Amino acid sequence: MKMTELKPGEKAVITAVNAQGEIAQRLVDMGLVKGTTFKVLRKAPLGDPIEIQMRGFLLALRLKEAECVGVERSGG
Amino acid sequence: MKKHEKIIVVALAGNPNSGKTSLFNSIAGTHLKVGNWPGVTVEKYEGFVDYRDYKIKLVDLPGTYSINAYSPEEVITRDYIAEKRADVILNVVDGTNLERNLYLTTQLLELNPKIVIALNMYDEIEKLNIKIDFRMLQKLLGCHIVPVSAVKKTGINEILDHVIRTYENKIIIPSNKISYSEEIEKAISELQRLIETDIVFSEKFNSRWTAVKMLENDLLVYSYAKQSPAWIRLEKRLPEVMNALENKLKVSIKQYISEDRHAFVRGAYKETVKDTGGEKKTITDYIDSVLLNRALGLPVFLLIMWLIFQFTFKFGELPMEWIQNFFAFLGTKANILLPEGILRSVVVNGIISGVGGVVGFLPNILLLFLGLSFLESTGYMARAAFVVDRVFHKIGLHGKSFIPMVTGFGCSVPAFMACRTLKNRGDRLSTMMVIPFMSCGAKLPVHVLLIGAFFPASAAGNILFAVYLFGILAAVLSAKLFKSTIFKGDSEPFVMELPVYRMPTLRSTLTQTWIKAWMYLKKAGTIILSVSVIVWIFCNYPVNEKMNQEYEAKIEVKKQDKVITAEAKNEEVLVIENELAAKQLEYSFAGRTGKLIEPLIRPLGFDWRLGVALTAGLAAKEVVVATMGTIYALGDAGEESSGLTERLRRDPVYNPAIALSLIVFVLLYVPCLSATAVFHKEAGEFKITMFYLFYTMTAAWLLAFAVYRISRLLI
DSSP states (O other): OBGGGOOTTOEEEEEEEOOOHHHHHHHHHTTOOTTOEEEEEEEOTTSOSEEEEETTEEEEEOHHHHTTEEEEEOOO | OOOOSEEEEEEEEEOTTSSHHHHHHHHHTTOEEEEEOTTSOOEEEEEEEEETTEEEEEEEOOOOSOOSSOSHHHHHHHHHHHTTOOSEEEEEEEGGGHHHHHHHHHHHHHHOSOEEEEEEOHHHHHHTTEEEOHHHHHHHHTSEEEEOBTTTTBSHHHHHHHHHHHHTTOOOSOOOOOOOOHHHHHHHHHHHHHHTTSHHHHHHSOHHHHHHHHHTTOHHHHHHHTTSTTHHHHHHHHHHHHHHHHHHHSSOHHHHHHHHHHHHHHHHHHHHEEETTTTOOOHHHHHHHHHTOTTTHHHHHHHHHHHHHHHHHHHHHHHHHHHHHHHHHHHHHHHHHSOTTHHHHIIIIIIIHHHHHHHHTHHHHHHHHHHHHHHHHHTHHHHHHHHHHHHHHHTTOOGGGHHHHHHTTTOHHHHHHHGGGOOSHHHHHHHHHHGGGSOOGGGHHHHHHHHHHHSOHHHHHHHHHHHHHHHHHHHHHHHHHHHHTTTTTOOOOOEEEOOOOOOOOHHHHHHHHHHHHHHHHHHHHHHHHHHHHHHHHHHHOSOOHHHHHHHHHHHHHHHHOOSSOHHHHHHHHHHHHHHHHHHHHHHSHHHHHHHHHHHHHGGGTOOHHHHHHHHHTTTOTHHHHHHHHHHTTOSSOOTTOHHHHHHHHHOTTOOHHHHHHHHHHHHHSOOOHHHHHHHHHHHOOHHHHHHHHHHHHHHHHHHHHHHHHHHHHHO
């Protein structure tokens, strides 16, 4: 499943990053790599972007970018 | 002054929000030099400090999360370190966010092993009860780690000691390398062998780093390597190595390498850091549950923006008045001190009023940047972008475009400067291009005058509101146009850290604000000074001597008149003087320009007199009203001059359609010279500035024409 399918409060682990070029690089540089666990905190008031918590910091990303991130729910 | 033999160049590198700039300030104090990195609008800070027998030169590199050469910041940092322009690198890491920060460290170490890590925010780490095994971490990374607190100013001397020891090669810790997966390592050593056949090249660039970057498909490294004789062999072997690797890994090599780095950092972090804090709610969580709340987020955002806006323009009003009064006072003094003639006129009407105009913006700029710097350093700015990004993304801009655009309602000058927060060139330039359409404070008198003259008072408010909306609409449509044409695809992905809320120190906020203000004064001031003299010449020359003498004679005659009262006499003299001023303006280059461009502006319903006013309005928008006053021989037409209103209303040449057309034209055409000078400085490219002049002029003409024709049919 994709990161965009998660609801606020749900935890998941990243399984793949399906992007190319700058977007892929930005995601990977910020630590969105295979095996990373994270929690969806909230959506912006207008529904996009979303905010996640991982590796001890907070990250905001647009749905367009979150689409590229394959995830698997990890309970909680 | 003490003479120093040796200078050590220390480059500060680190993530955004790692406290790099405040550490820089803590070390260098006020000995700052601010400039720009060549060719880009990224600010460059340099500082100096004398320590022991050395003069230490600090260079603050832009904050980056990584050095993959995507953004200008990354390119600057990468090139600076890769080309070994610094003797020692001071890597500032946020100790409370160690895992993310160390990712950059791994990349820096690969590039240049002469690194000292400043583990910043150590006071917070102790408070949060996070335990770090320094000895182990130093061993894993292969460099010194010094705990510091930039805010509390602890550990500063220790840093300098370590920098010097690293410089003197008295390093006790053996350097360690980040090991990648076996397949990658094999490829690296094969490439490394080939690279090292060129001794000159491998002396200049670290061969291991070059090999890794080649595997990562780094175009800049390719361009370096292509100049090396080793390239002949590399060119043949590289694709084979990479193809074999890609087939084995199933993902891109680049991604794989990044994953390896993250894995290394994760391992080092787990082994050395004990965070006993657990998953308790932090202050940031509580603040965000309000500020980013789905229902409250937008209203709170609007409130904060409104406050900043009020703060800037309300508090700025009074000092602005003082400054204007001060310059008026200077003008009067100069009037008395200097002999009558050209010199006096240039000094008073050209230099003093021109420079006064520029300096008058200073309170607004100071306050705005104080506000913005506060929002930025508390951590709210990133959240503001998060809240409004949806709307701005729709029109092709970025969440961060909001602040400059709102600022544009006050004044375009600080608005252009506020665009620096937009890192992507396309986003930044598109935003800058549409800022002039946000009706600024100086355009208000023009709107008020014309609406007052041609429309009933009951409709005035609505019309004024419509004018602002019209500007916003033009901005939105233009932004969409730019992003789908000239700045197409050139957009920043929104992957943004929301930093933990922090109270900024007063000192760093003030320093940042002052630096910005000083740059404005220095750069814009010099341009404005010369331009205001040119504009003055334009409006005053050539002088019609014959006409001058005729009027002088008339005034003389009037003065001798014994029939009327002194008061009436003065008034009549004033009328004659104003008539002369009007005639002289008509005779001047500005007047001739007005007549020259009349055919161009005829279709908009304007005559040559408006041509003069609009030309003079290039200096500043308020001048449009003042010039209209002069040209209608009404003397000093203030902003609420009812005389001019009456005169315009009675003039058979004018009608509401022309008024609307003029409002639209003034709203959209090239903003004042101060703004244009700042635009040019911020855009940094001559052709962009030319395009901006062309675009605003064309848009103003076309829309004023449309408005004029349509309202002729309706009114």
